[in-house]
Amino acid sequence: MKKTFRQRLAAWHKGEYDFTLKTTDHVDPQMIHEYTGKEHTIQAVEKKERAFSGALYNVLCVVFCLILITVLLGAAVSIPPHGRDTNPAVNEVMDRYVEEGMKETGAVNTVAGMILDYRAFDTLGESFVLFTAVCAVTILMKNTKRTAPDGTPLPMVVAPGIVDYSKDNIVKTVSRFLIPFIFVFGVYVLLNGHLSPGGGFSGGAILGSALILFSMVYGEDRAAAIFSERLVKAVVLVSLSFYAVAKSYSFFTGANHLHSIISQGIPGRILSAGLILPLNVAVGFVVCCTMYSFYMYFRRGRIQ
Amino acid sequence: MLRELFLLLLLGGLVFCAIATAVSKRLMKMIIVYMAYSLIMSVIWLLLESPDLGITEAAVGAGVTGVLFYLALRRIHQFDKDAADQDAQRRSDKEEE
Numbered sequence: 001m002k003k004t005f006r007q008r009l010a011a012w013h014k015g016e017y018d019f020t021l022k023t024t025d026h027v028d029p030q031m032i033h034e035y036t037g038k039e040h041t042i043q044a045v046e047k048k049e050r051a052f053s054g055a056l057y058n059v060l061c062v063v064f065c066l067i068l069i070t071v072l073l074g075a076a077v078s079i080p081p082h083g084r085d086t087n088p089a090v091n092e093v094m095d096r097y098v099e100e101g102m103k104e105t106g107a108v109n110t111v112a113g114m115i116l117d118y119r120a121f122d123t124l125g126e127s128f129v130l131f132t133a134v135c136a137v138t139i140l141m142k143n144t145k146r147t148a149p150d151g152t153p154l155p156m157v158v159a160p161g162i163v164d165y166s167k168d169n170i171v172k173t174v175s176r177f178l179i180p181f182i183f184v185f186g187v188y189v190l191l192n193g194h195l196s197p198g199g200g201f202s203g204g205a206i207l208g209s210a211l212i213l214f215s216m217v218y219g220e221d222r223a224a225a226i227f228s229e230r231l232v233k234a235v236v237l238v239s240l241s242f243y244a245v246a247k248s249y250s251f252f253t254g255a256n257h258l259h260s261i262i263s264q265g266i267p268g269r270i271l272s273a274g275l276i277l278p279l280n281v282a283v284g285f286v287v288c289c290t291m292y293s294f295y296m297y298f299r300r301g302r303i304q
Numbered sequence: 305m306l307r308e309l310f311l312l313l314l315l316g317g318l319v320f321c322a323i324a325t326a327v328s329k330r331l332m333k334m335i336i337v338y339m340a341y342s343l344i345m346s347v348i349w350l351l352l353e354s355p356d357l358g359i360t361e362a363a364v365g366a367g368v369t370g371v372l373f374y375l376a377l378r379r380i381h382q383f384d385k386d387a388a389d390q391d392a393q394r395r396s397d398k399e400e401e
Contacts, residue, residue, distance in 0.1 A: 111356045189359065197355035205363035212371055291368045298375035 106265060106273035107194040115199070116276045116283075120247045123200075127240060127283055130290045134236070141297040175217045182210040186288075193280040194273040200283025207284065208291025215292075220299065232289045239282040246275055246282075311351055317344050331380075335373045342366040 080087045097114055105113035115123050190203030215223030265272030321341035328334045342365025349358035 109356075111354075198359055199356065202356065202359040202363050205360065205368055209363060209367040209371075212368070294368070294372055295375070298372060298379070 102267055105276065106267050107276050108267050108273075109194055109196060109199070111197075112194045112199050112276055112280065113273070116194075116279045117274075120250065120279065123279075123283060124243055124247065126201075127243060127286045130286055131236060131240060134290050134293055137294055137297050172217055175213055179210055179214055179217075182206060182213070186210055190280060190284040191270065191277070194276045195268065195270070200280040201287055203280070204284035204287025205291060207288040208295075211288065211292045212295045215295070220296065224296075227292065232293055235285050236289045239285040243279060243282045246279065307351070311348070314344055314348050314351070318348065331377050332374075335370055335377065338373070339366045339370040342369070 097110060097118070101110045101113045102108060105117040107113035107117070186203050186206035188203075189198035189206055190200065193199030193203065211223065211227065265274075267273070271277070318341065321337050321344060324337045325334055325341060328337060342361055345365065346358045346361040349355070349361055
């Protein structure tokens, strides 16, 4: 009996049909189970690949690597040496950044002035890349089945073999002293991004690592009590919307707009550089929540 | 002179770590060597006068990416273990028959 695509899709969704079996008739679920158990292990696939391609695969690998090495080394060699006066360094954009950057953006750290003022649109795109990655990880890893069909709650899915660090005295003692300092350092890097090296991405990554360490040592439940799934969602969405709204005027006028209604203050003060400080904080929150939710979804399939 | 010697040492370590990441058989070792690669790279960024990139490389490359790789590795081993258990079960079933 030939089934339509929609019927097959429905059957696959219910677990009665496997596309890899290439039969359109009704398939015994037991058979699928046996099939997937035998053929889908990594070793089986590897063995098949090796038998199929044989030596050709290895030869092509070597050839591809040699070509890649040649191209990359050629590119590295043909870079003009640093500081020669005939280099294509005559670039008015760079001169403008170096000479006018502090005056126009108010940021002592020129890199922060570049990525959050001149090139703020790029940074918005990068934040949305992270957001998309979180969405993809959520779709792939989220463990939605909390109860069995008969209503009994299912046990928590935790990958076996992970060392329980909360029972390790060395890890526990060291991290008890270390975690507050990591948090403070992350906040410093985040808030001081327009004055010193650092900024949203690095500060957010440090804060995210501190959260991961905390949930590793003190257990996911305690971390989830502070940082619930709703809070993560809210923080990410509010940060992204704030960024988009705060810079929308610049985006709509083709990024020609550089004079903000917010005063740029005295360069070097913590409350200066106009919008750069709040934008740094927004990017940092997005990165921090991204790292933390990556960890939680990989570890146990949900945040709380 | 000393600075260039140090840079050369770091670059040599970078190449060594990159090759070791590619050829090592055990995946766990691979992850650790990859984190060492990121750490060396962050020092090199510092020497090239881009401390922003150095901090980001140390936090993301050596910190978060390693943890994510480790968790992904655990998940793969879990699936391998499940398949092995199923194979063993089937074999014992056949022997009973």
